[in-house]
Amino acid sequence: MRRSVVSLSGWPDPPPAISAVIVERAQNPSHGDYSVTLPLKLAKTLRRPPLKIATELAGAIALPAGFARIEVAPPGFINIRLEASWLQAQLDSVVSAGDAWGRNDLGRGRSVQVEFVSANPTGPLLFSHARGAVVGDVAARILEASGYAVQREYYINDKGKQMRLFGDSIKARILGEPAPEGGYSGDYLSDIAELARSRGEMDAERLSSLGAEWVQERIWEDLGRLGIRHDRVFLETSLYTGLDRETMVRLRALDRIVEKDGAIWFRTGSEKDEVLIRRDGYPTYFASDIFYHLEKFEGRGFERVIDVWGADHQGQVGRLKDALATLGIDPARLIVLMIQLVSVKRGGEAVRMSKRAGVGVSLKEMLDEVGPDALRYFFLLRSADAQMEFDVDLAKRQSSDNPVYYAQYAHARLANVLALGAAATAAPALERLDSEWELDLIRIMLRWPDAVSEAAEAIEPHRLAFYTDELAASVHRFYKNCRVVTEDEALTAARLQLTRAARLTLANALGLMGVSAPARM
RNA sequence: GUCCCCGUAGCUCAGCCUGGAUAGAGCACUGGCCUCCGGAGCCAGGAGCACAGGUUCAAAUCCUGUCGGGGACACCA
Numbered sequence: 331m332r333r334s335v336v337s338l339s340g341w342p343d344p345p346p347a348i349s350a351v352i353v354e355r356a357q358n359p360s361h362g363d364y365s366v367t368l369p370l371k372l373a374k375t376l377r378r379p380p381l382k383i384a385t386e387l388a389g390a391i392a393l394p395a396g397f398a399r400i401e402v403a404p405p406g407f408i409n410i411r412l413e414a415s416w417l418q419a420q421l422d423s424v425v426s427a428g429d430a431w432g433r434n435d436l437g438r439g440r441s442v443q444v445e446f447v448s449a450n451p452t453g454p455l456l457f458s459h460a461r462g463a464v465v466g467d468v469a470a471r472i473l474e475a476s477g478y479a480v481q482r483e484y485y486i487n488d489k490g491k492q493m494r495l496f497g498d499s500i501k502a503r504i505l506g507e508p509a510p511e512g513g514y515s516g517d518y519l520s521d522i523a524e525l526a527r528s529r530g531e532m533d534a535e536r537l538s539s540l541g542a543e544w545v546q547e548r549i550w551e552d553l554g555r556l557g558i559r560h561d562r563v564f565l566e567t568s569l570y571t572g573l574d575r576e577t578m579v580r581l582r583a584l585d586r587i588v589e590k591d592g593a594i595w596f597r598t599g600s601e602k603d604e605v606l607i608r609r610d611g612y613p614t615y616f617a618s619d620i621f622y623h624l625e626k627f628e629g630r631g632f633e634r635v636i637d638v639w640g641a642d643h644q645g646q647v648g649r650l651k652d653a654l655a656t657l658g659i660d661p662a663r664l665i666v667l668m669i670q671l672v673s674v675k676r677g678g679e680a681v682r683m684s685k686r687a688g689v690g691v692s693l694k695e696m697l698d699e700v701g702p703d704a705l706r707y708f709f710l711l712r713s714a715d716a717q718m719e720f721d722v723d724l725a726k727r728q729s730s731d732n733p734v735y736y737a738q739y740a741h742a743r744l745a746n747v748l749a750l751g752a753a754a755t756a757a758p759a760l761e762r763l764d765s766e767w768e769l770d771l772i773r774i775m776l777r778w779p780d781a782v783s784e785a786a787e788a789i790e791p792h793r794l795a796f797y798t799d800e801l802a803a804s805v806h807r808f809y810k811n812c813r814v815v816t817e818d819e820a821l822t823a824a825r826l827q828l829t830r831a832a833r834l835t836l837a838n839a840l841g842l843m844g845v846s847a848p849a850r851m
Numbered sequence: 852g853u854c855c856c857c858g859u860a861g862c863u864c865a866g867c868c869u870g871g872a873u874a875g876a877g878c879a880c881u882g883g884c885c886u887c888c889g890g891a892g893c894c895a896g897g898a899g900c901a902c903a904g905g906u907u908c909a910a911a912u913c914c915u916g917u918c919g920g921g922g923a924c925a926c927c928a
Contacts, residue, residue, distance in 0.1 A: 357872090361872070365871090365872090367870095370908070371871095371908090374907095374908065380908075403872070404872080405871090405872080405909085406871095407871080407872065450928085491927085492928065591926080592926085605925085605926050606926095607926085609926055610926075612926085614925090614928095615928065640922095641855085641856070641921085641922055641923080642922060643923085643928095644854085644855055644856080644922065645854080645855085645922095646923090648854090648855095668922095670857080670922080671856095671922070673921090711863090711864070711865085711876095711877085712863090712864065712865090715856060715857080716857060717856075717920085717921060717922085721863085724863090730891060731877090731878080731891065732891095733877060733878095738891085739889085739891050740892090742889075742891090743888080743889065743892085746889065747888050747889095749888095750888050788868080792865080793865095796864095796865060796876080799876070799877080803876085806892060807894095809888080809892080810892070810893045813887065815888055816888090851889095851891075
C-alpha cells in the first residue's frame with residue numbers, strides 16, 4: 331500500500347488540505363480512488379470515536395477539480411473518488427507519451443551495474459541458470475526505464491582449478507578415458523573433443539581455452555534467444571595485475587590482516603576469520619570478490635551494484651559487505667539479489683541438476699520446448715526469493731494456455747481492433763467512456779508508471795508480470811463488453827482512443843519484461 | 852548447533868518491507884456464454900493465511916517461540 335503522496339505518479343495530487351496527512355490509494359475500487367485512515371489512528375489520542383473525526387475531517391475538505399466526491403465509511407475511513415472526466419482526459423496524454431509512457435526518473439542518471447549469469451564457460455547453461463538470467467535482465471530493464479545508467483556485466487572466473495579440470499576432462503574424452511576425479515562429463519565434451527582432434531590440439535591448457543571458447547559461444551547463443559545481451563565481460567584474471575596487491579596492502583594498513591597456518595586471513599571482528607590467500611598462494615573466492623567489487627565501486631565508479639547470485643552463495647553476502655565497509659565503501663550500495671533454487675520435475679520425478687555431471691535440463695532444451703516468451707514470463711510470475719518448482723511436462727502441455735498467452739492475446743485483440751478502426755475520423759466523445767469496464771481499464775492503466783517505479787525501488791521484476799496480468803484481464807473484459815467499432819462514430823472514436831492507450835500500456839509492459847507483443851498470433 | 856529464504860485454495864503462486872474495510876490470480880473441477888471487432892476469451896460456483904503466544908482500535912502483514920521444507924556455515928567453486 332502506497333503511503334507517500336509524492337509517489338502517486340501519473341495521478342493528480344490529492345486535495346491539498348489532506349496532502350499533509352496520509353493518503354493511500356484505495357485497494358478496493360468500490361472504496362474510491364484514495365483512502366485516508368488517519369481518523370482511525372487519531373481516535374485513541376483524541377479520545378474520540380474515529381467515525382466522528384472522519385466526518386469532521388471530510389467536511390472540512392473542499393474538493394478541487396477532478397474529484398467527484400468524498401465520503402466517510404465505518405469504522406473511520408475517508409474515501410475520495412476521482413471524477414470520470416478526469417480519468418477519461420488522461421487517455422490523450424497516455425497515447426502521446428508513446429514509448430515513454432511509464433518511464434520515470436527515479437535514477438536521475440546515476441550509474442548502476444547489474445552483474446548476472448556469470449556462469450563459467452565449462453558447460454552449457456542449464457535451465458536453473460535461466461531464472462537468474464531473466465531476473466537480472468529485467469531488473470536492468472526496469473532500472474533503465476527508471477532513469478538509471480545501467481551496465482550489464484558477465485563475470486568469468488577464468489583462473490584456477492575449474493578451468494584446469496575442464497581441460498583435463500576434454501583431454502580424457504579425446505583419449506577415450508574416463509573423466510578425472512570431480513571432472514566434467516557431459517555429452518558436449520565429445521563435440522569439443524571432436525573439434526580439438528580436427529585441430530590436432532592435445533595440450534590440456536590449450537584444450538581448456540578452446541573448450542571455454544566453444545562453450546561461451548553456446549552461452550551467448552542461448553542468452554541471445556532469451557533476449558539477453560551483456561555490455562561487458564569481466565575476466566577474473568584482470569584482477570591480478572596489481573589491484574590484488576594494492577587491496578591487500580590497504581587491508582593490512584587497516585589492521586584487518588592476520589597470517590597464520592601459512593595462509594593470509596581477513597580479520598572479521600567476529601570469532602571466525604576468513605582466508606584470503608590460501609597456503610598454496612592462490613586467492614580464495616572471498617578475496618577475488620573483494621578485489622572485484624572494489625574495482626566496480628572505486629575503479630569504475632558505479633554508484634550502485636546489483637549482483638544476481640544463486641541462493642547457495644548466501645553466506646558470502648555478509649562478509650563481502652563487511653570487507654567493503656572496512657575499505658570505506660557503503661555496503662548499502664551493493665545489492666545482492668538471491669535467486670532461490672528452481673527444482674525441475676519431469677515425468678512426476680525430481681530431476682537432479684548438476685553442471686559437472688552434465689545432467690539436468692539444459693536451457694537450450696527448454697527454449698526449444700516452451701520458447702523464450704513463456705520462459706521469461708514464467709520466471710517473472712514468481713518473486714526471486716521464493717523457491718519454485720518447474721514441471722517440464724506441464725510447461726510443454728500448457729504451452730497454449732500459459733499466462734503469457736493471456737497477455738499477448740489481449741494485445742493482439744487490441745491491435746486487431748485498431749486495424750479495423752483505422753479509417754475512423756470522427757471526434758472522440760471521451761465522456762461516453764463511462765461503463766465500469768472502461769473506467770476500470772483506465773484506472774489500471776494509469777497505475778502503470780507506479781508499477782514501474784515500485785518495481786525499480788524494490789528491484790522486484792515479478793511485480794511487472796502481476797501488473798500485466800491484471801491489465802490483460804481488464805482488457806479482455808473491456809473487449810467482451812464494449813464493442814469498439816460501431817455505427818456510433820463519436821463513441822467509436824473514443825473507444826479507439828482507449829484501445830490505443832491500453833495497447834500501448836500492454837506493449838510497454840510486455841516490452842519491459844522482454845516479452846514480445848504480437849499483433850496477431 | 853548458528854544464520855538466510857520459504858510455509859496463503861486440491862496444485863503453482865501474489866499480497867508481508869510501509870498493519871486497515873468482505874485475503875487475490877492462474878491451473879484443475881462444475882455450470883453458463885459465439886445473429887456482433889479473434890472463444891488462446893467472458894460470466895458464475897466452492898475452498899485458504901502451518902501452529903501458539905504477544906503488540907495494536909485493527910495482524911496474512913510487526914515481535915517471540917514451535918513445527919515443517921530448502922539453502923548456507925571449507926585453505927570448494
